[in-house]
Amino acid sequence: MEVGELYSSEQLDEAEGEQIESLKARSQQPIPDPDEWLEGELKRNILLTSVDAMLDWARRSSLWPVFCFPACCAFEFMTTAASRFDISRFGMEIIRASPRQADLMITAGTLTWKMAPQVKRIYDQMAEPKWVIAMGACAISGGIFRSSYSVVPGYNRIIPVDVYVPGCPPRPEALLYGIRMLQQKIAKMSLVTRG
Amino acid sequence: MTVLSGEELAHQIEKKFPKSIIESSPECLVVDSGFLLGVAAYLKKTPRLDFDYLSAITAVDYLDYFEVIYQLTSLRRNHSLVVKTRCYRRDNPSLPSVVSLWRSADFQEREIYDLFGISFEGHPNLKRIVLWDGFQGHPLRKDYL
């Protein structure tokens, strides 16, 4: 039988190449870190609503990460999720393959320009509210590979990052500290500012 | 594993393919690119040599020429040999492909094409493999950046 030549392999490659080059051209400056939680902190001193507190407790206690595991940090994330360090005590044992059902992206690994459009697409498909933890040196700034011709110098070129966890790779305890920090940040958010 | 001496094999190969050896040393054998396929087929099919396993292909950019190095091994006889070939052109360098003899050259030659720009005639699917389609240039050349 004949496979319909709707998309030939060369056309697919070319389309992908154009997508990558256009994303690279648009991402020359880092995206500033989201700071709406600061406003919430100020508001919180004046007005403490129990609805806010309830929603924030619900959101931070069951953050579901999405699959985004390019490189070595992925294995430290997996051991954090395994029985010794046990991420499920923080409500995160379900790692969702579908971005529609997830609200946290833990970027574990080096980002290359070839992979960048796919990561951006996954991030765009996640529903609000969503947060990003940049795990490891490669996610923060490109790490040991910063001067390479094909590495994005940090995830904050293409998506806004909430918490940065340094290390190469960060120990599971460091990742858990970063997650705890994100939970405290979520606790300060108000209903009005974030979706 | 015995490492076969390039000099001894050079005599044998010169008899069959005259003027094909550029230089030879105990460590390696440098073959002229026009004779590469013939010499490779001879090395694979001769019963005493029997090089059925192509461990690795790699390329080096010595500014005057590109050198492509083939690490050959024989599993049955447990000996190995290093064969090299050179390409003196800088723009559009080209060499014959050994995919028809050893399929392990498939991805490795594509990678050399991607990173050095050396094209291999006879390769079934020569296109970029680790970099994306619109990337300009060939990064592992010494004059890139």
Next chain:
Amino acid sequence: MVIKTEPFVVNIGPVHPSTHGVFRMRTTLDGEVVVDMEPVFGYLHRGIEKLAEERTYTGCIPLTDRLDYLASMTNNFAYVLAVEKLARIPVPERAEYIRVIMAELQRIASHLIAVGAFLNDCGAFMTPIVYMIREREKILDLFEMACGQRLTYNYMRVGGVSQDVPEEFVPALSKFLKVMPGWIDEYDQLLKENEILLARAKGVGILPKELAINIAASGPVLRASGVKWDIRRADPYSIYDRFEFDIPTGSVGDCYDRYRVRVEEMRQSVRILKQALKDLPEGEVRSDVPHRLHPPVGEAYAHIEAPRGELGFYLVSDGSIAPYRFHVRAPTLINLTALRDMMVGWKVADLIIIFGSIDICMAEVDR
């Protein structure tokens, strides 16, 4: 009545839970059956070969860690062997034994993840891999005792290892070696005759012997196809010629054989470790190497039996402090050459299992 069907192209990956990293497969499917498959990778190409040309020889060791991050010790080992061959540097006895101990421990740790991930793909969602990560944690504790890191060790140096193992290491290792064979036997007993594993993995994704040799497959993939080729026996490096161990081989070359070969290799690694621990001599752990190494002009290729296959490093030196050319012979890239042949004709669910049984690590495929 013949139903009219039409094949269509489905993209699997690069963000996919079962592709062991960022790997993309453009599959042409006719219903559930795979008609054609094209692998696309390069999503993790970080330019390690170019970066190494700007670093000193010792400075390249952290870069080699990040190649196959599940087996960093063996990556370091292959690289320092290449530099020592290039610069003709001797290695003290104690350092040789410590290197072999680290390499074999690393082999066990890597195969635990390989087997666990394979079983995860087969459908045993999470249970085997969580148990195997528990055993791996014990090995990572030993590594942390020796060099302070859990994943990317940067432990071996040109001329030896960076520091000696502390006193607690040898008793801890002996304790581990007493317990580990029992755990391997227990996992094997639960899984070897398991109906689901046999139904899903036996006869699936066969790599015939001639094709395996032609594509230069290496490691468990080659041995499962019936070729008894192990670099530790064929071209012994370091002190492997002093140890007794068997080389497990398969017969058919299907996914089940690859799984069995890995489990048997874990047992053989424990055997080597017991012998190495018994003969561990005293002495210094690093020979005197200048801080900035200038090897003589020349080239060297050194290869070892890494957990995933034959890992080789080809180095060219021009007499300066940085390598002129640094090339990695990546076993997983070359093992993937016959992926299309192994997958055509099977269903989508088998695709995942075949891919999992080859056990790749994307950072090494793309470098």
